[in-house]
Amino acid sequence: MALIVQKYGGTSVANPDRIRNVAKRVARHCAKGDQIVVVVSAMSGETNRLVSLANEMTKNPNPRELDVIVSTGEQVTIGMMSLALIELGLKAKSYTGAQVKILTNEAHGKARIIGIDEDSIKKDLDDGYVIVVAGFQGCDAQGNITTLGRGGSDITGVALAAALNADECQIYTDVDGVYTTDPRVVPEARRLHKITFEEMLELASQGSKVLQTRSVEFAGKYKVKLRVLSSFEDEGEGTLITFEEDSKDENMEEPLISGIAFNLDEAKVTVLGVPDTPGIASQILSPIAEANIDVDMIIQNQGADGTTDFTFTVHKNEMEIALNIIREKVQPNIHAREIKGDDNIAKVSVVGVGMRSHVGIANQMFRTLSEEGINIQMISTSEIKVAVVVEEKYMELAVRVLHKAFELETV
Numbered sequence: 001m002a003l004i005v006q007k008y009g010g011t012s013v014a015n016p017d018r019i020r021n022v023a024k025r026v027a028r029h030c031a032k033g034d035q036i037v038v039v040v041s042a043m044s045g046e047t048n049r050l051v052s053l054a055n056e057m058t059k060n061p062n063p064r065e066l067d068v069i070v071s072t073g074e075q076v077t078i079g080m081m082s083l084a085l086i087e088l089g090l091k092a093k094s095y096t097g098a099q100v101k102i103l104t105n106e107a108h109g110k111a112r113i114i115g116i117d118e119d120s121i122k123k124d125l126d127d128g129y130v131i132v133v134a135g136f137q138g139c140d141a142q143g144n145i146t147t148l149g150r151g152g153s154d155i156t157g158v159a160l161a162a163a164l165n166a167d168e169c170q171i172y173t174d175v176d177g178v179y180t181t182d183p184r185v186v187p188e189a190r191r192l193h194k195i196t197f198e199e200m201l202e203l204a205s206q207g208s209k210v211l212q213t214r215s216v217e218f219a220g221k222y223k224v225k226l227r228v229l230s231s232f233e234d235e236g237e238g239t240l241i242t243f244e245e246d247s248k249d250e251n252m253e254e255p256l257i258s259g260i261a262f263n264l265d266e267a268k269v270t271v272l273g274v275p276d277t278p279g280i281a282s283q284i285l286s287p288i289a290e291a292n293i294d295v296d297m298i299i300q301n302q303g304a305d306g307t308t309d310f311t312f313t314v315h316k317n318e319m320e321i322a323l324n325i326i327r328e329k330v331q332p333n334i335h336a337r338e339i340k341g342d343d344n345i346a347k348v349s350v351v352g353v354g355m356r357s358h359v360g361i362a363n364q365m366f367r368t369l370s371e372e373g374i375n376i377q378m379i380s381t382s383e384i385k386v387a388v389v390v391e392e393k394y395m396e397l398a399v400r401v402l403h404k405a406f407e408l409e410t411v
């Protein structure tokens with residue numbers, strides 16, 4: 001007998017028919033003898049509707065009251081799901097986050113889970129109930145309702161799986177797994193049977209939006225076995241997210257590259273002709289950090305004439321703010337020759353734990369891009385990733401040729 005946490009996203013519970021279909025799937029698992037905890041999101045579009053509703057009352061809703069409002073979306077779904085399960089002859093019982101007691105800090109709208117009281121859920125499971133828990137919500141020590149941030153139901157699922165020591169946490173969504181890259185860009189993209197946590201984190205933070213990044217980090221930390229599956233297909237094993245040490249298959253050569261990620265959200269800020277002296281990088285980046293602007297890639301070269309060029313990337317939305325900070329707060333001290341921004345860029349990354357034991361991946365990537373005449377503007381690497389910045393218009397071409405060069409379309 002296995003204990004499985006199944007999380008269903010908004011599209012999977014978008015209407016009573018879909019909720020009924022989910023209930024049937026849960027019933028099939030129960031028939032096999034498994035114990036099931038179901039975590040649900042609000043019906044699709046519902047959280048947005050509730051946020052707009054609050055905004056009709058005031059432009060600046062009080063965070064505690066906003067959480068009271070937006071948390072109701074999930075409360076409707078748990079009741080509906082329990083009704084559907086009961087209709088099928090199962091014993092089912094719904095829990096809001098506060099009823100479970102998913103204890104969080106007080107940060108309304110982006111609360112972090114501190115602890116979960118799993119006792120009553122365990123007792124109900126042993127009494128034969130299917131437990132249906134509202135995603136995305138908890139309560140603070142004073143009993144105030146809190147929410148975990150948009151997309152937060154994934155975290156509820158993973159956190160419950162950790163607290164209950166579940167055998168697996170299954171995330172059901174509208175895609176049937178994690179792909180080698182976005183199939184809309186490369187139709188030959190292939191579903192991965194498994195992927196390691198580190199790879200998933202790279203792909204998730206690079207913009208493959210299958211799983212919320214925070215929930216992947218959480219699962220990695222608590223060693224929760226995660227699987228992404230489609231709620232619209234009856235069978236299918238989805239993609240298992242594994243730990244590297246568990247996933248070694250002795251008879252098989254592991255793939256070098258697992259996936260290609262791309263991201264159009266970044267912009268480049270370049271500071272040209274600054275003195276090549278100690279402290280310049282810190283002078284440029286400190287005021288950026290103070291303004292809470294996230295910096296991704298950073299490049300600096302050693303110049304020959306005593307000056308150097310310094311380039312970094314930020315989110316597109318923050319490029320103008322970053323440029324103003326450099327012009328107003330930094331330029332008077334560093335006297336750069338020129339300061340410029342460019343938001344016409346794309347980042348393309350190849351990701352794979354296989355890189356750890358192979359040399360030449362970066363070179364193969366650069367050669368492939370050069371054969372297409374694509375100029376590389378910036379490069380950054382980690383143990384399991386090589387990322388390049390190219391002109392935005394080459395993004396799709398770059399992803400396609402790299403997908404082919406690394407033979408990702410073949411199993």
Ligand code: ASP
Pocket residue numbers: 009010041042047048073135136149150151152153154
């Ligand atoms: N309903 C919430 C949202 O739309 C949480 C979730 O779906 O994960 O962000």
Ligand code: MG
Pocket residue numbers: 009010041151152153
């Ligand atoms: Mg979601």
